[in-house]
Every structure is written in C-alpha cells, then in structure tokens.
Amino acid sequence: MARKLLVLGEVREGSLRNVTFEAVAAAKTAANGGEVVGVLFGESVSALGAEFVQYGADRVVTVENEKLKQYTSDGYAQALLAVIDQESPEGIIFGHTALGKDLAPRIAAKLQSGLISDVTGLEEEGENLVFTRPIYSGKAFEKKIVIDGLIFATIRPNNIAPLEKDEAKTGDVSSLSVDIKDLRQIIKEVVRKATEGVDLSEAKVIVAGGRGVKSEEGFEPLKELSDVLGGAIGASRGACDADYCDYSLQIGQTGKVVTPDLYIACGISGAIQHLAGMSNSKVIVAINKDPEANIFKVADYGIVGDLFEVLPMLTAEFKQLLVNA
Amino acid sequence: MNIYVLMKRTFDTEEKITISGGKINEDGAEFIINPYDEYAIEEAIQVRDANGGEVTVVSVGTEESEKQLRTALAMGADKAVLINTEDDVENGDQFTTSKILAEFLKDKDADLIIGGNVAIDGGSGQVAPRVAELLDIPYITTITKLDIDGTNATIVRDVEGDSEVIEASLPLLVTAQQGLNEPRYPSLPGIMKAKKKPLDELELDDLDLDEDDVEAKTKTIEIYLPPKKEAGKVLEGELGDQVKELVSLLHNEAKVV
Numbered sequence: 001m002a003r004k005l006l007v008l009g010e011v012r013e014g015s016l017r018n019v020t021f022e023a024v025a026a027a028k029t030a031a032n033g034g035e036v037v038g039v040l041f042g043e044s045v046s047a048l049g050a051e052f053v054q055y056g057a058d059r060v061v062t063v064e065n066e067k068l069k070q071y072t073s074d075g076y077a078q079a080l081l082a083v084i085d086q087e088s089p090e091g092i093i094f095g096h097t098a099l100g101k102d103l104a105p106r107i108a109a110k111l112q113s114g115l116i117s118d119v120t121g122l123e124e125e126g127e128n129l130v131f132t133r134p135i136y137s138g139k140a141f142e143k144k145i146v147i148d149g150l151i152f153a154t155i156r157p158n159n160i161a162p163l164e165k166d167e168a169k170t171g172d173v174s175s176l177s178v179d180i181k182d183l184r185q186i187i188k189e190v191v192r193k194a195t196e197g198v199d200l201s202e203a204k205v206i207v208a209g210g211r212g213v214k215s216e217e218g219f220e221p222l223k224e225l226s227d228v229l230g231g232a233i234g235a236s237r238g239a240c241d242a243d244y245c246d247y248s249l250q251i252g253q254t255g256k257v258v259t260p261d262l263y264i265a266c267g268i269s270g271a272i273q274h275l276a277g278m279s280n281s282k283v284i285v286a287i288n289k290d291p292e293a294n295i296f297k298v299a300d301y302g303i304v305g306d307l308f309e310v311l312p313m314l315t316a317e318f319k320q321l322l323v324n325a
Numbered sequence: 326m327n328i329y330v331l332m333k334r335t336f337d338t339e340e341k342i343t344i345s346g347g348k349i350n351e352d353g354a355e356f357i358i359n360p361y362d363e364y365a366i367e368e369a370i371q372v373r374d375a376n377g378g379e380v381t382v383v384s385v386g387t388e389e390s391e392k393q394l395r396t397a398l399a400m401g402a403d404k405a406v407l408i409n410t411e412d413d414v415e416n417g418d419q420f421t422t423s424k425i426l427a428e429f430l431k432d433k434d435a436d437l438i439i440g441g442n443v444a445i446d447g448g449s450g451q452v453a454p455r456v457a458e459l460l461d462i463p464y465i466t467t468i469t470k471l472d473i474d475g476t477n478a479t480i481v482r483d484v485e486g487d488s489e490v491i492e493a494s495l496p497l498l499v500t501a502q503q504g505l506n507e508p509r510y511p512s513l514p515g516i517m518k519a520k521k522k523p524l525d526e527l528e529l530d531d532l533d534l535d536e537d538d539v540e541a542k543t544k545t546i547e548i549y550l551p552p553k554k555e556a557g558k559v560l561e562g563e564l565g566d567q568v569k570e571l572v573s574l575l576h577n578e579a580k581v582v
Binding site: 045053074090098101102105108109110112115116117118130133134135136137138139140141142145146147148149159184185187188189190192193199204205229246247248249250253254255262267272273276279280282283284285286291296297298299300302303304305309310314317318322 | 339457458469
C-alpha cells in the first residue's frame with residue numbers, strides 16, 4: 001500500500017542534520033512507493049530544500065518565520081499542524097532527537113494517534129508496516145505496528161542508512177505562510193556545552209572515559225584521539241559522578257543511548273548501567289588495566305593496559321593511517 | 326502550590342532480561358520507581374518546601390505499583406493516587422496512559438506537573454508531553470534546573486548536551502533529566518509517616534472512561550532478545566604491536582576507520 005509521508009527536517013548550524021537523511025530513507029520505506037514530502041522550519045531554510053530532495057524527498061514544504069528560528073514546542077506545533085492540514089499525510093517521521101522527542105508526542109496526542117518512538121528499523125511485512133525498537137535499554141527489542149490513526153515514528157540516529165545523495169535529483173520547494181502566535185515559552189539563552197561540531201547521538205566514533213581517566217585533565221588524551229577520528233567524547237556515570245566531566249556526556253541507562261560505528265571505552269569497567277547505553281554500538285574497543293573488567297565481555301577488541309600509555313600510541317597510529325589513506 | 330508527579334513502576338533493567346511466552350519474564354525481578362521519576366518526585370518535594378502546597382504522586386498501573394507509591398510518600402510526597410487498570414486495559418500504549426492521566430488531571434487545577442523524561446523499560450518518553458497537550462498547558466522536557474517565582478518559572482533544559490534557559494508561566498508540565506537534583510532516600514520516620522498518608526485507588530469507571538476510550542493505537546507483535554554477542558578478541562604481545570594490530574583490525578576487518 002502506497003502512503004504519503006512527511007519528514008520533519010532538522011537544521012543544525014545552518015546544515016541539515018544527518019538524522020534527517022536517515023528519516024527520509026525510513027519514510028521511503030514507510031511510503032512504499034508513495035510520496036515523501038520534506039518539511040523544514042526556520043527563519044531562512046528554503047536553500048536547504050534542494051539537499052533534502054537530493055537525499056530522497058520528492059518535494060519540500062517550508063515554513064519561514066522569525067519565530068521558528070529557534071525550536072519551541074509551541075512554534076513548531078503550529079507550523080507542523082498547518083503543514084499537516086495542507087498535505088493530509090498518512091504518517092510523519094521525525095528524528096529521535098531532542099526536537100523529535102519533544103514535539104512528536106504532542107502532535108500525536110493532538111491528532112489522537114499512536115507514536116512509535118526510538119525506531120531502529122522498519123519494513124513492510126504483508127499488510128503491515130513493522131517497526132523495530134529497543135526496549136529495556138537495548139536488552140530486548142520489540143516489533144510494533146500502528147493499528148489506528150496516523151503513522152508517527154521517531155527514528156534513532158545512526159541506525160537506518162541514508163539513501164545515496166543524487167545531485168541530479170530536483171523537486172519542488174514551496175513555502176507555506178503560517179501566523180505563529182502565543183509562544184508560551186521564551187528561550188532566553190542557549191549555552192553550548194556539547195563538544196564542538198559532533199553531536200554525541202549522531203557521532204560515528206565515540207571515545208568514552210570512565211573512572212580510569214582519574215581527572216578532568218585525564219580526558220585530554222581521549223580528546224586527542226577523538227579529534228583525529230572526527231568523533232565525540234562520552235563518559236560513564238562514574239566519571240560524571242567524580243566530576244571529571246559534565247553530565248551532558250554521560251552514556252548509560254540514565255544518560256544518553258548511543259550506537260556509533262566505533263565505541264572506544266577507556267578506563268570504563270563496564271557496569272550494566274553503562275552497557276545499557278552503548279552495547280548496541282557496531283564495534284566496541286575496550287582499553288582497561290583490569291583484564292577481568294566487564295567491558296571486555298562486550299568488546300570486539302580489547303587491550304589490557306594503561307589508557308594513558310595506550311591512547312597516545314593509538315592516536316599516533318591513526319594519524320599515520322589517515323595521512324596515508 | 327498544587328503539584329502532581331507522574332510516576333511509573335519499572336523493571337530494574339540491571340536485572341537480566343529473559344523472555345517467556347512472548348513477554349519479558351517478570352518473575353522474581355526487582356521493580357523500582359523509574360529513575361527519572363525519582364528526580365521528578367525529589368523536585369516536587371523541593372518546590373513544595375520552598376513555596377508551600379502539596380505534592381500528589383499519581384501512577385497508572387496495577388496493585389503492585391502501591392509499593393513504589395509508598396516509597397514516594399516516604400520520600401516526602403503528601404498523597405498518592407493509583408489508577409488501577411488491571412481489569413480494564415490489557416494492551417495499553419502511550420496513548421492509553423496519557424489519556425487516563427489527562428482525564429484524572431483535567432479538574433485538579435495543577436500548578437505544576439512533573440514527570441521523568443523517559444521510562445527505562447519502554448523508553449518512549451511520550452506520556453508527559455502527551456498529557457500536557459491533552460490538558461492544553463505548556464511543557465518543557467529534559468530539564469536540569471527549575472526556579473519558581475510566583476507564577477513564573479525559569480528553567481534550564483538539556484538539549485543534547487547544550488543548555489537552553491527558558492521562561493514560562495504556570496500552569497506548566499516539565500520532565501526531569503538527570504542532573505536536576507539528587508533524589509533523597511526515604512528516612513525511617515518518613516517510612517513510618519508514609520503508612521498513614523492517603524493512597525487512593527481509582528479505576529477507569531471513576532474517571533468516566535471505558536475501555537474503548539483508551540484503546541491503544543499501536544500494538545506490539547513480537548518481543549525478542551538481541552543476538553548474543555560473542556566475546557571479543559583481547560590482543561596480546563608488546564603494547565606497541567597491540568596498538569598497531571588494533572588499528573589494522575579496525576581499518577581492515579571491522580572497516581570502521
């Protein structure tokens with residue numbers, strides 16, 4: 001059955017986020033031959049429409065308004081409901097990001113619909129569109145279907161491969177004018193704390209530190225490795241509790257759940273709490289002094305050794321590899 | 326100030342997960358207050374202590390959730406309400422739970438509603454924002470700081486590591502992110518007092534709802550465990566050689582760099 005799907009795109013520092021391209025790929029599967037319409041909100045976002053199309057959207061609808069410059073639930077909800085009203089889609093795909101997690105439940109509630117959150121895969125099986133998502137912090141998975149109402153889903157970054165970019169593909173980029181009013185929350189200030197550039201949930205490579213890094217300065221060799229690999233820094237609860245780093249870096253049951261291509265755990269013992277946040281990473285490397293550490297049980301590759309000795313060597317080796325590549 | 330906390334009893338995911346009869350096996354497992362809801366309860370108590378008022382903790386669940394509600398009372402909440410859906414709801418989803426909570430809350434004149442930002446079992450994070458929408462009040466999710474001054478709230482919201490400072494006014498719903506506070510343990514006098522605090526039990530009938538009103542919009546068709554991961558390769562030899570081998574494995578075998 002062909003369906004018409006919307007994808008709410010996300011812009012970060014002037015560019016479309018990678019999760020948006022992944023959401024387009026998910027929407028293509030859900031549309032099953034139907035139309036996929038990209039949706040973009042902001043002050044001036046039409047120029048990004050072309051790339052949205054090159055990654056698979058058939059066309060793009062934008063709502064440009066200075067009140068949409070920053071995400072607020074009230075502003076985005078008004079804009080999205082106006083687009084839904086114009087387009088009458090059968091479903092909407094969001095990223096399972098701060099924005100998608102905040103907005104999607106509200107729109108689903110407003111439209112008396114279900115919402116399947118944190119999706120890591122989807123496929124058409126017979127009459128049903130079947131979504132896969134992790135539950136119990138990734139220790140189990142469930143398959144879900146929508147039985148009534150619109151199809152709403154948020155997709156977890158880094159799990160659904162984007163379509164190949166087709167530079168030749170063109171599609172209509174139209175704008176819809178929406179009168180945004182009565183914002184009930186006012187953002188006074190945004191404090192950027194996250195590691196520059198690479199967002200933890202979307203990072204392809206994460207170098208994470210635990211109690212074994214011993215101090216705030218102890219994260220330096222991790223940062224050097226992460227910079228070489230274009231990755232992001234993460235941490236275990238132990239490192240956060242000990243004040244070696246900010247809680248925004250915490251990966252685990254309370255904290256962020258990540259699924260990078262490569263996860264390098266440095267001085268992390270591998271408490272279940274931490275494993276819940278990273279065990280679905282594609283490749284896990286453990287570096288720990290303690291050969292009995294639990295982290296070696298989930299790691300694909302392990303080095304038993306002092307991270308302060310191993311990391312500089314590893315950084316140098318990767319530098320050499322990437323220079324030669 | 327009239328404060329409500331949305332609480333869920335959850336499976337402690339530090340437990341080993343097994344499946345029997347197509348469902349997660351709960352026999353003998355530990356159940357806890359969802360950790361993010363603990364932050365919510367703590368924050369509610371602190372806001373009440375600073376501003377006066379009353380904290381009511383509400384949970385949609387079964388009789389078994391009473392234990393976690395008593396714990397919330399022992400922490401310092403004033404009242405608890407269990408909306409027992411055991412007889413009425415077999416396969417609910419987030420639509421179901423939020424509809425029930427919103428029906429309960431709609432005539433309560435809550436100034437502040439606090440929930441956890443996500444439950445660690447189902448992990449959807451939908452219920453609280455849905456409830457806010459159904460009640461037509463503003464909401465702010467994943468907060469790490471809350472200051473209330475009269476009817477104004479100044480909030481710090483965690484946005485994937487960045488922080489937004491947001492102003493909003495009451496009534497308001499917020500969801501707790503880690504870092505909001507340090508939840509207290511129930512004290513012994515707290516536990517004694519909790520036994521005498523009111524814990525009301527309601528069913529759908531009491532909210533003028535019937536099963537059809539809250540029928541789920543989504544359905545779980547299968548639950549399964551991820552494939553068991555083989556133990557990895559711990560490298561051996563001189564450290565320098567191990568490092569070279571690791572880089573080569575990541576580049577040539579795993580192909581992630």
